[in-house]
Amino acid sequence: MSTVLKAQHVNKYFYDPETFQVLKDITFEVQKGEFLSIVGKSGCGKSTLLYLLSTMDTDYEGAIEMAGVTLKGRNQDFLAHFRNEHLGFVFQFHFLLPEFTTLQNVMLPGLKLGKYPEKEVEDRAMEKLRLIGMAEHARKPASKLSGGQQQRVAIARALINDPTIIMGDEPTGNLDKANTENVFEIFHELADKGQTIIAVTHDPDFAAGTDRIIEMSDGSIISEHKNP
Amino acid sequence: MNIRIAAQIAQTHLLAKKRQTLVAMLGVTFGIAMFITMISFMQGVNQFLEDSALDASPHVRMYNEVNTQRPSLIEQLNPGGFNVVYHQKPKDELARLKNGLAIADRIAKEPGVLGVSPQVATQVFYNNGPIQLSGTISGVDIERENRLYTLTSRLKSGSINALRTNPDGLIMGSTLARKLNVRTGDKVTITTPGGGTRILRVVGTFGFGVGTVDNTKSYANLSTVQEILQKDPSYITDIHIKMFDPLQALPFGRQLRAEYGYYTEDWATANQAILAGEQIRNMLTYVVSITLLVVAGFGIYNIMNMTVINKIKDIAILKATGFDGKDIVAIFLLQAMFIGLSGGLLGLGIGFSLSYLLSITPFEAGDFLSIKTFPVIFSGTYYAMGLVFGVVTTVLAGYFPSRKAAKVDPVSILRG
Ligand SMILES: Nc1ncnc2c1ncn2[C@@H]1O[C@H](COP(=O)(O)OP(=O)(O)OP(=O)(O)O)[C@@H](O)[C@H]1O
Ligand SMILES: [Mg+2]
Numbered sequence: 001m002s003t004v005l006k007a008q009h010v011n012k013y014f015y016d017p018e019t020f021q022v023l024k025d026i027t028f029e030v031q032k033g034e035f036l037s038i039v040g041k042s043g044c045g046k047s048t049l050l051y052l053l054s055t056m057d058t059d060y061e062g063a064i065e066m067a068g069v070t071l072k073g074r075n076q077d078f079l080a081h082f083r084n085e086h087l088g089f090v091f092q093f094h095f096l097l098p099e100f101t102t103l104q105n106v107m108l109p110g111l112k113l114g115k116y117p118e119k120e121v122e123d124r125a126m127e128k129l130r131l132i133g134m135a136e137h138a139r140k141p142a143s144k145l146s147g148g149q150q151q152r153v154a155i156a157r158a159l160i161n162d163p164t165i166i167m168g169d170e171p172t173g174n175l176d177k178a179n180t181e182n183v184f185e186i187f188h189e190l191a192d193k194g195q196t197i198i199a200v201t202h203d204p205d206f207a208a209g210t211d212r213i214i215e216m217s218d219g220s221i222i223s224e225h226k227n228p
Numbered sequence: 229m230n231i232r233i234a235a236q237i238a239q240t241h242l243l244a245k246k247r248q249t250l251v252a253m254l255g256v257t258f259g260i261a262m263f264i265t266m267i268s269f270m271q272g273v274n275q276f277l278e279d280s281a282l283d284a285s286p287h288v289r290m291y292n293e294v295n296t297q298r299p300s301l302i303e304q305l306n307p308g309g310f311n312v313v314y315h316q317k318p319k320d321e322l323a324r325l326k327n328g329l330a331i332a333d334r335i336a337k338e339p340g341v342l343g344v345s346p347q348v349a350t351q352v353f354y355n356n357g358p359i360q361l362s363g364t365i366s367g368v369d370i371e372r373e374n375r376l377y378t379l380t381s382r383l384k385s386g387s388i389n390a391l392r393t394n395p396d397g398l399i400m401g402s403t404l405a406r407k408l409n410v411r412t413g414d415k416v417t418i419t420t421p422g423g424g425t426r427i428l429r430v431v432g433t434f435g436f437g438v439g440t441v442d443n444t445k446s447y448a449n450l451s452t453v454q455e456i457l458q459k460d461p462s463y464i465t466d467i468h469i470k471m472f473d474p475l476q477a478l479p480f481g482r483q484l485r486a487e488y489g490y491y492t493e494d495w496a497t498a499n500q501a502i503l504a505g506e507q508i509r510n511m512l513t514y515v516v517s518i519t520l521l522v523v524a525g526f527g528i529y530n531i532m533n534m535t536v537i538n539k540i541k542d543i544a545i546l547k548a549t550g551f552d553g554k555d556i557v558a559i560f561l562l563q564a565m566f567i568g569l570s571g572g573l574l575g576l577g578i579g580f581s582l583s584y585l586l587s588i589t590p591f592e593a594g595d596f597l598s599i600k601t602f603p604v605i606f607s608g609t610y611y612a613m614g615l616v617f618g619v620v621t622t623v624l625a626g627y628f629p630s631r632k633a634a635k636v637d638p639v640s641i642l643r644g
Contacts, residue, residue: 047643056548057639077552084550091642095545099244109549111233157549 004164004196005030005053010062012048012219022048024219026062030165030198035191037207038200040216046200047092049216050169053198054089055079067164084113088158092169092200095154098143102134102153105142110160121160128156131186133179148174155183159190166190168199172206184209234558237546241539242563249567252531255524256571256622257578260614263517264579267610269586270513272603274506281499284436286345286376286468287477289498290331290484292323293491325490328464335469335484342470343375348453349466353419354446356408363404363444365418366466367453370399376470379434379447386412386432395452397431401442405433418456426456437599521617524571525625532564532629543633544641553634560633564626565619572618576611 012023022045030036038046051057052064055071058079064071067086071079083089096105103125110121129135132152137145145153151174158166166187172180184206187197191211199210207213208227215223242249300313325331325346332346348367353360366373370388374380379388384402391397398416400408410416410430419425428448435442454463469484471477474495481492496503536543543556587604 051639051643054548056642077554080547080550080552083548089548091548093642095541095548095642097542097545099240108233108237108546112230112550112555114230 002032003029004032004067006065007053008063010052010060010064012052012060022219023052023060026221028214028221028224030196032196033191033194035187035197035211036199036214037210037212038198038214038216039202039207044216045219046216047169050167050198050200054087054167055083084109085161086164088161088163088166090151090154090158090168090171092173096142096145096150099141101139101141102129102145103138105153106157106160109157113161115161125156125160128159129153132156133182148176148179151175152179152183163195165196165198168197170201171199172201172203180206230555231558234555235562237559238562238566241535241559242566245535248531248535252528252567253571253574255527256568256618257575259517259520259524260572260575260618261578261582262520263614263617264576264610265582265586266513266516268579268583268604268606269602270509271607271610272605274509275605276599276603277502278506280437281502282474282495283377284438284441285495285498287471287474287495288469288481288484289493290325290467290469290488290490291465292325294318294323323465325464325467328467329462331488332464332467335467340471340473340476340480342472343372345369345372345376345468346464347373347466347468348450348457348459348463350453350457351421354404354408355417355419360419361404361407363446365446365448365453367448367450369450370447373447376468382434382436384433384435386430388432390431391447391449394429394431395449396428397448398428399432399434399447400430401445402433402435403439403442404444404446405430420456422457424456424458517617521621525621528564528567528622528625529629532560532626533632535563536560536629536633539633540636540641543636544638547636547638548642556634557630560630561623561626564622564630568619568622572615575618576614579614580611
């Protein structure tokens with residue numbers, strides 16, 4: 001087992017409207033192939049932490065290292081490329097590009113990475129859509145999908161570049177039981193193949209099925225335990 | 229940066245708001261079409277005026293300036309003394325060029341000279357019953373003069389041969405002939421400044437399309453005019469010179485002046501009013517066109533700014549999934565460039581159509597100008613310039629919103 005993510009003494013402040021410490025001395029590690037869930041009350045800082053881990057928010061104290069790369073002090077272009085290659089992200093409010101089709105939405109990060117030719121990116125995107133049961137909507141514009149459908153497409157998009165780490169901010173928040181279970185299965189399979197999953201969730205059943213749970217309260221990690 | 233994906237995204241954005249795209253495009257189209265039409269027409273006018281002025285005037289004219297500004301005799305003998313001479317009259321000096329014919333022959337041999345025509349020019353009155361019209365007569369060797377001004381093509385009636393065979397012949401400016409109510413074959417009486425009168429026969433009329441010439445001038449044989457003025461056959465007052473390259477005339481004129489000591493005047497000095505008018509028209513063209521393009525540019529700037537604001541979520545998602553600042557700039561700059569290029573090309577087409585329509589519109593200029601339709605120049609340079617202007621304006625107008633888009637902080641948008 002190797003460590004793919006290491007966060008050390010991470011502090012994060014918001015200055016508006018008044019100085020407010022959201023994250024307090026967050027330190028934890030994630031192993032390769034691990035399926036980790038982060039739980040905690042609304043407003044305790046889960047999303048904020050995930051944005052730091054996503055490399056999009058660079059305004060913090062402490063150190064974050066992912067896939068063997070220290071991310072502090074890197075320029076934006078480097079971080080963009082790093083995200084493209086190593087991270088798959090499912091946002092809490094699943095955002096797709098409304099004017100593009102479902103398929104195009106999934107393909108875009110793959111085309112940007114440029115590792116495979118366009119035709120192959122398309123095949124891979126179709127395969128990911130099939131995985132989450134959205135293949136028949138491939139040619140629909142994203143603006144015409146339901147909330148849950150959009151969320152599933154966002155999951156497919158997060159998978160397209162076979163990222164080292166997949167992060168989800170309540171990735172199953174809008175899904176029915178059957179679909180939630182499907183996504184859960186997919187995550188487990190990916191973790192078994194060596195990809196790492198970090199999911200923020202409010203769903204106790206979902207959390208109970210993951211490898212490890214980190215519980216947060218008021219910006220601090222208060223407990224951490226492995227599931228049997 | 230991957231231009232193909234950027235182009236694909238840009239295309240999707242443009243197609244998603246066709247109406248806005250069209251409005252932005254039409255702004256550029258209008259600016260460029262105006263630019264093309266104006267510059268083609270204005271330059272056409274410039275060219276036409278310049279041509280007709282250049283055609284009708286010598287590139288260099290050499291003459292003897294009879295100078296009245298000479299120092300008085302007492303001033304020469306007693307310089308610095310208290311000398312007062314009121315209203316000194318000019319010397320009785322002839323306006324002749326000494327050895328004029330020989331000088332003309334020598335100049336004709338210089339490289340770059342198209343033709344030289346030595347002549348005697350004098351003021352005269354044309355008598356039409358009780359009315360006297362003032363004008364000029366140029367005594368010329370009609371062959372040489374023809375080489376300079378292609379008189380044959382400017383004759384409205386008669387022929388230049390008739391002048392050669394008729395010592396009392398006169399080829400008269402067409403407007404002048406009409407004022408005097410004379411036709412080819414009619415006789416006209418002239419009075420010289422010396423007071424002599426002479427009856428000449430009109431053997432032809434000409435029109436240069438330049439009012440000041442057609443209104444006043446007549447050609448006669450060199451020997452005839454020398455005779456009227458009671459001068460010897462070597463009496464020459466002017467030498468007209470045409471060069472192959474009009475621009476060469478300026479230094480050549482200075483050279484001749486230094487060489488022969490006579491006053492020379494080149495076409496640029498003689499036609500300063502036309503050249504000044506040309507500059508004003510050029511200025512006007514550029515000011516109007518640039519104003520239109522700037523307005524179009526602001527239109528694009530506005531629309532691109534709005535697009536960036538509307539698409540801020542898209543930008544955040546693209547950045548979150550790994551598109552960097554350069555990709556984002558490319559996406560929006562490509563949109564601006566597409567608007568500029570397509571609007572510009574359309575503008576070129578419309579500009580061409582408008583200038584073509586103008587060039588076939590009948591234009592009644594009267595006697596003064598020899599044209600039947602508006603003068604328009606069709607030149608690839610203007611079209612290239614128009615396109616470059618259009619693209620540069622749109623790229624500038626698109627660049628700032630694009631840079632703003634590239635600076636969008638995805639977290640603040642995605643946090644919801
Ligand atoms: N831009 C901001 N400026 C100031 N305070 C903020 C900002 N974003 C979030 N916060 C505050 O930071 C705290 C943590 O927010 P965060 O979104 O991380 O909570 P969360 O744990 O994800 O909650 P939820 O489960 O409801 O999504 C909240 O108290 C929130 O009000
Ligand atoms: Mg949250």
